[in-house]
Amino acid sequence: MGTFNPDTQLILDQPLLKVPNELSRKNFKTTQRNVEHTRDNILNGIKNAAAPFEDSVSALDTMIAKMEGLKRKLSECHAEEVALQKASRARIEHINSLHSMQAVTDVKYDEWSKVRLNRLLVDYLLRSGYGDSAQALAKAENIEDLVDIKAFMQCEKIRTNLEQAKPQEALAWCQDNKQALKKMNSDLEFELRLQQYIEMIRTRQPSKLLDAAMHARKYLATSNSESATRAAALLAFPPGTPIEPYRALYSHERWNHLSSLFLRTHHDLLSLPARPALHVALSAGLSALKTPSCHSSHLSSSSNANTSSGTSVCPICSTELNELARSVPYANHTKSIVENDPVVLPNGRIYGRTRLMEFQSKMPALPEGRVRDPSEPDVIFDIYQVKKVYIS
Amino acid sequence: MDEILKAHERLEKKDNLAKSVEEKFKDKPLPFESNDALASHPSLINRAIAMHLLREGHFDVAATFIKEANNNPPTSPERTMKDAPDMAQDSQVQSNARKAWEMDFSPSADMSMALHSQFQEMYSILNELRVHHNLDPAIEWARQHSQVLDARGSNLEYDLCRLQYLTLFRTHGPLAAVTYARNTFGKFHRRYEGQTLRLSGALAFIPNLGTSPYAADLSGPAETNTYSIASAAFTAEFCALLQLSSASPLLTAVTAGCIALPTLLKLSHIQQTRRTSWTTESELPVEIPLPTGYSFHSIFVCPVSKEQSTDSNPPMMLPCGHVVARDSMNQLSRGTRFKCPYCPIESHPKDAKKIYF
Numbered sequence: 056m057g058t059f060n061p062d063t064q065l066i067l068d069q070p071l072l073k074v075p076n077e078l079s080r081k082n083f084k085t086t087q088r089n090v091e092h093t094r095d096n097i098l099n100g101i102k103n104a105a106a107p108f109e110d111s112v113s114a115l116d117t118m119i120a121k122m123e124g125l126k127r128k129l130s131e132c133h134a135e136e137v138a139l140q141k142a143s144r145a146r147i148e149h150i151n152s153l154h155s156m157q158a159v160t161d162v163k164y165d166e167w168s169k170v171r172l173n174r175l176l177v178d179y180l181l182r183s184g185y186g187d188s189a190q191a192l193a194k195a196e197n198i199e200d201l202v203d204i205k206a207f208m209q210c211e212k213i214r215t216n217l218e219q220a221k222p223q224e225a226l227a228w229c230q231d232n233k234q235a236l237k238k239m240n241s242d243l244e245f246e247l248r249l250q251q252y253i254e255m256i257r258t259r260q261p262s263k264l265l266d267a268a269m270h271a272r273k274y275l276a277t278s279n280s281e282s283a284t285r286a287a288a289l290l291a292f293p294p295g296t297p298i299e300p301y302r303a304l305y306s307h308e309r310w311n312h313l314s315s316l317f318l319r320t321h322h323d324l325l326s327l328p329a330r331p332a333l334h335v336a337l338s339a340g341l342s343a344l345k346t347p348s349c350h351s352s353h354l355s356s357s358s359n360a361n362t363s364s365g366t367s368v369c370p371i372c373s374t375e376l377n378e379l380a381r382s383v384p385y386a387n388h389t390k391s392i393v394e395n396d397p398v399v400l401p402n403g404r405i406y407g408r409t410r411l412m413e414f415q416s417k418m419p420a421l422p423e424g425r426v427r428d429p430s431e432p433d434v435i436f437d438i439y440q441v442k443k444v445y446i447s
Numbered sequence: 448m449d450e451i452l453k454a455h456e457r458l459e460k461k462d463n464l465a466k467s468v469e470e471k472f473k474d475k476p477l478p479f480e481s482n483d484a485l486a487s488h489p490s491l492i493n494r495a496i497a498m499h500l501l502r503e504g505h506f507d508v509a510a511t512f513i514k515e516a517n518n519n520p521p522t523s524p525e526r527t528m529k530d531a532p533d534m535a536q537d538s539q540v541q542s543n544a545r546k547a548w549e550m551d552f553s554p555s556a557d558m559s560m561a562l563h564s565q566f567q568e569m570y571s572i573l574n575e576l577r578v579h580h581n582l583d584p585a586i587e588w589a590r591q592h593s594q595v596l597d598a599r600g601s602n603l604e605y606d607l608c609r610l611q612y613l614t615l616f617r618t619h620g621p622l623a624a625v626t627y628a629r630n631t632f633g634k635f636h637r638r639y640e641g642q643t644l645r646l647s648g649a650l651a652f653i654p655n656l657g658t659s660p661y662a663a664d665l666s667g668p669a670e671t672n673t674y675s676i677a678s679a680a681f682t683a684e685f686c687a688l689l690q691l692s693s694a695s696p697l698l699t700a701v702t703a704g705c706i707a708l709p710t711l712l713k714l715s716h717i718q719q720t721r722r723t724s725w726t727t728e729s730e731l732p733v734e735i736p737l738p739t740g741y742s743f744h745s746i747f748v749c750p751v752s753k754e755q756s757t758d759s760n761p762p763m764m765l766p767c768g769h770v771v772a773r774d775s776m777n778q779l780s781r782g783t784r785f786k787c788p789y790c791p792i793e794s795h796p797k798d799a800k801k802i803y804f
Contacts, residue, residue, distance in 0.1 A: 063709040159706055160738050168702040175701060176496060180512070183489070184519060188512035195505050333701070334485045337492075339711055340704025343735045347757040348744045353803050368687060369743030370696030375495040379488055387731045388755055392746040393804070399764060403802045405745065417600040419638060432598055444802070445768045447750045447789065 059161075061153040067175075067336060071146050073326040074203050079139045081232065086132045093125040145200035174201050179333040181207035184215075203325075210321050217314035220254075220307075222247050225317055235324055243320045246313055248274035249286055253304055257294050264290070338383055345371050345385040391446050399444045400428055401436050411441070490520070499697040501562050502686075504570045509563070562689075569685050576678050582611045585681050595688060603684045605635050605642075610677055612646060621650045699741070707735045730755070745804040751775035751788055756804075763799040767792040770802065 100121070103114040149170065156164050173196045180189035186208055193199045213224045229236060229244040236243065252275060255267035267290075275283045285300065292301040303309070322329055349371040371380045394407025406429065414429040421427065426441060428434040485492060493516050500509035572588055575581040589596060589604035596603055608631050616624035625647070632643040683693040692699075714733050747756045749772035756762045760774045769789045771779070779785045780796045787794065 060709075064705060066708050066712065067705065158738075159702075160740070165702075168705070169698060171705070172698050172701045176499075179492070179496070183493075185512060185515040188508060188515050191508040191511050192500070192505065195508055330486065333492075336701045336704040336708070337697075338485050338704070339707045340700035340702070342711075342731050343703045343707040343737060344700060344741060344743070346744045346746055347755055348804065351758050353758070368690070368692035370692050370694070370699040372743075373692040373696045374690060375498045375696045376700060379485065379491045379495060382485075382488070384729050384731050385755070387734045388746050388748055389734055389753060391748045391750075392742055394745060399800075399802055403764075403800060405802055405804050414600045417602060417638070418597075429600065432600070443768055444764055444770060445789070446747065446770050 059156060059158045061150075061156070064153055065150065067332040068150065068171075070203075070325070070327050070332075071150070071174075071201070072143070074206065075139045075143045075146065077325045078203075078206060079136060079143075081235070082132055082135050082139065084234065085231070086129060089125060089128045089132070093121050096121050142200045149201055170196070170198060170201070173198055175331070175333040175336060177202040177204070179331040181211070182331050184211055186211060206325060210318070213321075214314050214318055217317055218310055220310050222250060222313070225313075228317075228321075232324060236320070239320070239323060241320050241323075243316055245275070245282070246316060249282065250309060250313060252286055253289065253309070256289060257305065259293065337379075341371065341376065341380045341383045343386050344369070345380050345383060346388075347385055349377070349385070350381060393446050397444050397446055398441050400426075401440045402428065402434065404428060404430060405444060495697055498562065499695050501566050502691070502695055504566065506563060506567065565689060569682070573678055573682065576674060576681065580614075580674055582607055582614070582677075585677070586611065588681075588685075592688065596684060599684075599687070601684055603680055605639050606680065607677060608632070608635070609642075609646065610673060616650075621653055625650060703737055703741050706737060710735050747772075747804055749775050751779070761801050762804070764802045765792070766794045766798050773799075773801075 097118055100114050100118040104111045104118070106114065149167075152163070153167060156167070158164070173192065177189045177193050177198070180186075180192065181202075181204065186204075189202070189207075190204055193202050193204060213228055216222075216224050226244070226247055229247065248270070252267050252270050255263045255270060271283070271286060275286055285304070289301055289304055292298060294305045296302055296305070319329065321327075346369075349369060370376060393405070394410060396408040397405050398408050398411060399405050411426065411429065415421070415426055418427055418432060421435065424438045425435050426438050428436070493512075497509055497513055497516070500506075500512060568588075572584045575584045586604065586607045589607055593604055612624055612627055612631075615627050628643070628647050632647070635643055679693075686693045710733055711731075747762045747770065748754065749756065749762070751771050752775045754760065754772060754774075756772050760772050762770050763773050763776050764770050765776075765787050767787050767790050769787050771788065776785075776796055776799060779788065782796065784793050784795050786792070
C-alpha cells in the first residue's frame with residue numbers, strides 16, 4: 056500500500072466542484088443581462104422624461120416599475136447565488152476532510168466513502184430519471200448540498216418534453232445559455248429550429264408552409280448551409296417519402312435524437328461526465344475484488360455463507376453483485392494468498408489449521424481423533440487423514 | 448445599484464475559485480472509457496441498489512425507488528452498428544437481467560417484501576441493542592435460529608447470553624445473575640462447559656474478585672463498545688443466514704473501485720500511448736494493491752506458470768504435498784512420471800489430487 060494521496064481519491068469528483076461553478080457563472084450572466092437590459096430601458100426612459108409634465112410622470116412611473124422588476128429579479132439571482140455558495144462550501148469541506156486522513160484503512164475514510172457512495176447513487180438515480188428516489192435518498196442521508204438535484208431535474212424535464220415532441224422549454228434553455236453554446240459550437244438550437252420547420256411542413260397546409268418558409272429564413276438560413284439547403288429541398292417531398300435523407304428528416308426518431316443531443320449538450324455545458332460515475336467506480340471495484348472462485352461451480356472453502364468462522368461473505372459472491380460481476384475481468388494476483396499453516400481434508404478442501412480446529416471446538420464434540428469439514432459439518436474425517444499442504 | 452456592485456464583487460471572488468478549480472483538475476481527464484461494461488445491465492444495477500437501500504435501512508427510499516423503477520423500466524443505451532453481432536446474445540442477457548429484477552422487485556414479488564420485513568426485523572433488534580442496550584430481542588432471535596447457527600459453528604447465542612449474565616451481575620447484583628445462569632446456561636452445557644463453569648464460579652470470589660483467577664471473566668460489559676461488538680456479530684450472522692455479506696457489497700465494491708481507479712487510469716493511459724492491448728480478457732493486467740480487509744477468498748497462483756487457478760485449470764496437490772496448477776503439471780509430466788518442481792520426489796500425474804480453496 057503506497058502512501059495515501061487524497062488527490063487520487065478525487066478522480067471521480069470533478070463535477071462536484073465544477074457544477075456549482077458553472078451554475079454560478081450562468082447565474083451571474085443572467086444577473087448581468089438583467090442589469091444591462093434595465094439600464095438601457097432606464098436610459099431611454101430618462102430621455103422620455105425630459106418632456107411635458109404629464110408624459111414625464113408616466114415615464115418616471117414606468118422607470119420605477121422597471122427598477123422594481125429588476126430588484127425582484129436580482130433578489131432571485133441573489134438567493135440562487137447564496138444557495139450555490141452554500142453548496143460549494145459544503146463540497147469543499149467534504150473534500151477537505153479527506154486531507155485529515157492518513158490511509159484508506161482509516162475509520163474516517165470508511166465514513167467518507169459512505170457519503171461518496173450515497174452521492175454516486177443519487178447521481179445515478181437522477182441520470183436514470185428516478186427523481187423522487189434521488190430526492191428521498193439525498194434527504195435521508197442529509198447530503199442535499201453535495202448533489203445537483205435541481206440541475207438534473209430541470210434537465211430531465213426538458214429531455215422528456217423533447218421525447219414527447221415539445222421543444223419550447225429546450226429552446227428557452229438555449230436562449231438562456233446562448234453565449235456558452237456559441238462558444239461550444241453547439242448545433243442544438245439549429246437542430247431544434249429545423250425540427251420545428253419539419254413539423255410545419257409535415258402538415259402540408261398552405262398557410263403552414265408559408266410560416267415554414269418564414270421560419271426557415273429567420274432561423275435556418277443563417278448557418279449550416281448544407282442542412283439548410285436540405286431543409287429547403289424537403290418542401291418538395293411529402294411525408295412518407297421513401298427517399299433518403301428526407302425520409303430520415305420526417306422520422307419521429309428525430310425527437311429521440313434531439314433529446315439525447317440535448318442531454319449531451321447540457322452535460323458538456325456543466326462539465327458533467329456522460330456516464331454515471333457509479334458505473335466507473337463499480338466496474339473498477341468489481342474487477343479489483345473478483346476472483347476466479349466467485350463464479351466457480353465449487354463451494355469455496357475460504358469464504359462462504361455456511362460457516363461463521365473465517366472471513367465474512369465475499370461481496371462479489373453476495374446476491375447483489377454476483378450476476379453483475381460476470382462481465383468484468385477478475386483481479387490480477389502474482390502471489391498466492393492462503394491462510395497460515397494450510398491443511399487439506401480428504402475431500403480436497405483446504406483450511407488453515409487454526410481455523411479448522413477452532414471450528415471443531417464450537418461444534419458438538421466428536422470422539423477423539425475425528426474432525427468435521429467446516430463447509431459441510433456433517434462430513435466427518437479421521438484426523439490422521441488431514442494432511443499438511445505446501446503452497447508457495 | 449448597491450446590489451449590482453455587490454454582485455460584481457462576489458463575481459470576482461467567484462472567478463478566483465473558478466480558476467483554482469480549473470487549475471486543480473487541469474490535465475486530469477475523467478476516466479470514462481468508451482467500453483462501459485455495466486451500461487448494458489441497468490436492471491442488475493437497479494437490483495443491487497434496491498437491495499442496498501433495504502439493507503441500509505432506508506425502507507421509504509427503497510419503496511419509492513422500486514415503484515419508480517417498475518413504472519419506468521430502464522432502457523438499454525443506444526447501440527452502434529458494430530455491436531450488431533452481439534445483439535442476440537446481449538438481448539438474451541438483458542431479458543435475463545430484467546427477469547431477475549422482476550422476480551425480486553416487481554409489485555407482486557415476494558422477494559422485496561421478504562427482504563423488507565427481514566431487514567426491518569434486523570434494524571428493530573439492532574436498535575434495541577445499540578440504543579437501549581436491551582439484549583432480549585437479539586437473544587430471542589438467536590434462540591429461534593439456534594439450530595442453523597449451531598450448524599454454522601456460531602457462538603452468537605452463547606455470547607449474547609454471557610453478556611446478559613454480566614450485565615445482570617453488574618446492575619442487579621450476583622443473585623439475579625445466579626438465577627439467570629441457572630435458567631439459561633443449561634443448554635450451553637455441552638458446548639461451553641468450561642466457560643459457563645468459570646462464569647458461575649467467579650461469583651464465589653466477589654469479595655476479592657480483582658486478585659482471584661476469575662478477574663478477567665467478570666470484567667468488560669461496562670463500555671458501550673461491547674454492545675457495538677455484539678451488534679456487529681449479530682449483523683454478520685443475520686446477513687449470513689440470508690446468504691448475504693454483512694457489509695453492503697455495493698459500498699465495499701465502490702470503495703475498492705475508488706482505491707483501484709488511480710492504478711487503472713495509469714494502465715489505460717499506458718495502453719493508449721503505447722497502443723498495446725492486453726491479451727487475456729478475463730483477467731486484469733495489473734495487480735491492484737487493496738488493503739487486507741478487501742480479500743475474501745484464498746487465492747492460488749501456480750508457482751510454475753504464475754497463473755491463477757480457475758475451474759478449468761484447478762490446483763493439483765502432488766503426493767509430496769506441493770501444489771501446482773493442472774496445466775503446469777500436464778506440461779511438466781507429459782503423461783509420465785515427473786519430478787516435483789519443489790522437491791526431489793517423483794510422482795505420476797494420476798496420483799495428483801484436485802484441491803479446493
